[in-house]
Amino acid sequence: xxxxxxxxxxxxxxxxxxxxxxxxxxxxxxxxxxxxxxxxxxxxxxxxxxxxxxxxxxxxxxxxxxxxxxxxxxxxxxxxxxxxxxxxxxxxxxxxxxxxxxxxxxxxxxxxxxxxxxxxxxxxxxxxxxxxxxxxxxxxxxxxxxxxxxxxxxxxxxxxxxxxxxxxxxxxxxxxxxxxxxxxxxxxxxxxxxxxxxxxxxxxxxxxxxxxxxxxxxxxxxxxxxxxxxxxxxxxxxxxxxx
Amino acid sequence: xxxxxxxxxxxxxxxxxxxxxxxxxxxxxxxxxxxxxxxxxxxxxxxxxxxxxxxxxxxxxxxxxxxxxxxxxxxxxxxxxxxxxxxxxxxxxxxxxxxxxxxxxxxxxxxxxxxxxxxxxxxxxxxxxxxxxxxxxxxxxxxxxxxxxxxxxxxxxxxxxxxxxxxxxxxxxxxxxxxxxxxxxxxxxxxxxxxxxxxxxxxxxxxxxxxxxxxxxxxxxxxxxxxxxxxxxxxxxxxxxxx
Numbered sequence: 188x189x190x191x192x193x194x195x196x197x198x199x200x201x202x203x204x205x206x207x208x209x210x211x212x213x214x215x216x217x218x219x220x221x222x223x224x225x226x227x228x229x230x231x232x233x234x235x236x237x238x239x240x241x242x243x244x245x246x247x248x249x250x251x252x253x254x255x256x257x258x259x260x261x262x263x264x265x266x267x268x269x270x271x272x273x274x275x276x277x278x279x280x281x282x283x284x285x286x287x288x289x290x291x292x293x294x295x296x297x298x299x300x301x302x303x304x305x306x307x308x309x310x311x312x313x314x315x316x317x318x319x320x321x322x323x324x325x326x327x328x329x330x331x332x333x334x335x336x337x338x339x340x341x342x343x344x345x346x347x348x349x350x351x352x353x354x355x356x357x358x359x360x361x362x363x364x365x366x367x368x369x370x371x372x373x374x375x376x377x378x379x380x381x382x383x384x385x386x387x388x389x390x391x392x393x394x395x396x397x398x399x400x401x402x403x404x405x406x407x408x409x410x411x412x413x414x415x416x417x418x419x420x421x422x423x424x425x426x427x428x429x430x
Numbered sequence: 431x432x433x434x435x436x437x438x439x440x441x442x443x444x445x446x447x448x449x450x451x452x453x454x455x456x457x458x459x460x461x462x463x464x465x466x467x468x469x470x471x472x473x474x475x476x477x478x479x480x481x482x483x484x485x486x487x488x489x490x491x492x493x494x495x496x497x498x499x500x501x502x503x504x505x506x507x508x509x510x511x512x513x514x515x516x517x518x519x520x521x522x523x524x525x526x527x528x529x530x531x532x533x534x535x536x537x538x539x540x541x542x543x544x545x546x547x548x549x550x551x552x553x554x555x556x557x558x559x560x561x562x563x564x565x566x567x568x569x570x571x572x573x574x575x576x577x578x579x580x581x582x583x584x585x586x587x588x589x590x591x592x593x594x595x596x597x598x599x600x601x602x603x604x605x606x607x608x609x610x611x612x613x614x615x616x617x618x619x620x621x622x623x624x625x626x627x628x629x630x631x632x633x634x635x636x637x638x639x640x641x642x643x644x645x646x647x648x649x650x651x652x653x654x655x656x657x658x659x660x661x662x663x664x665x666x667x668x669x670x671x672x673x
Contacts, residue, residue, distance in 0.1 A: 324669020
């Protein structure tokens, strides 16, 4: 059986990859991914054959992976975090029926909600919602609805793709929706450059968060009604009883 | 500075741990955790000093970790999945101010939502909510409200602690709430024994899921309005446009 591994590399450092992810990359004949991740692979394994396609050509990249596998190569398709969270696993599995002789396996990785939370403290200890603010493939009205529902349900919230040059005011728009239902003092945080140079985080209130400009490499965390700031860490309790 | 590492071990297999988690366990003088995880540690590192406390004594276990660190030992506190998702990081950080000379660092791991999704296909590719059905520390009304909000917002949903002997009908109650807002044909799946012997999954419709009995070692996935079953995998698309 021909084989493709879809591999979540975690936030970016070698140490944050799982043993299995490393093993499968080593076993693969070729690594396919965005340039930023294949460059990381080249740093670790300089002799590994790599191919990359531009950021917007996801479908083409998936087909490329199947075509390379069809030639008999074991293919590692790498992505940041986990491939099953806003990643390419779904697209790969919808193309897979056209390549019956290729097996596809997913190797789970640490997604930004989890790696960011570990830096910030314990923001996602209790029920949480993960929402992307990118409206490239999702109508903005749908995103607004989800923000409302997450706020009404008192979920902890983690926002992916909170902003970019084109979407400079999306975090502000999101905060305005959340502020209708959540206390303006709700602890929030932004984690940036997780697992990369310049890793760090800043704590804000929800009201302050509204006016912060965020970029591509940032992940936003918003507390529930029980979240506190303790020693500059964002901490959500395990429940609603006294501990 | 004295040191505690709170370490997410992932679903259970050595290969599913991160390189950093392994490194920090090796560096630690003592490992503290539930018996099931310290036994896993003993299988890998037979000479490692381990201590375990019963399932319900979380507060005592946290204090024990700080007391051992205070003696000058480097402590690894281990837990399954990731310690920041229904884990002990929050409780540890709220006790930390009493032990100013002890540094606490969290090493992120692969939580069951992520490791389970990798087995099942791509159920959480788009916005998702993680909800625990355990009402030990959370009023059931709050859980019901969150299920409703997640359904109205058309989130993909991952349920932790979906059932136990005492809570035999909780999944049924949850499905009844979801069925008010979601199509009864919505693809769902149960992953069981992730990373352990007997690992596997089964696909259901939401209507079928209602009548399934689940246990402690199972994680439940419920699709959004776009989720499909492709070659017996549960696949959520990346958005609402045609791909």
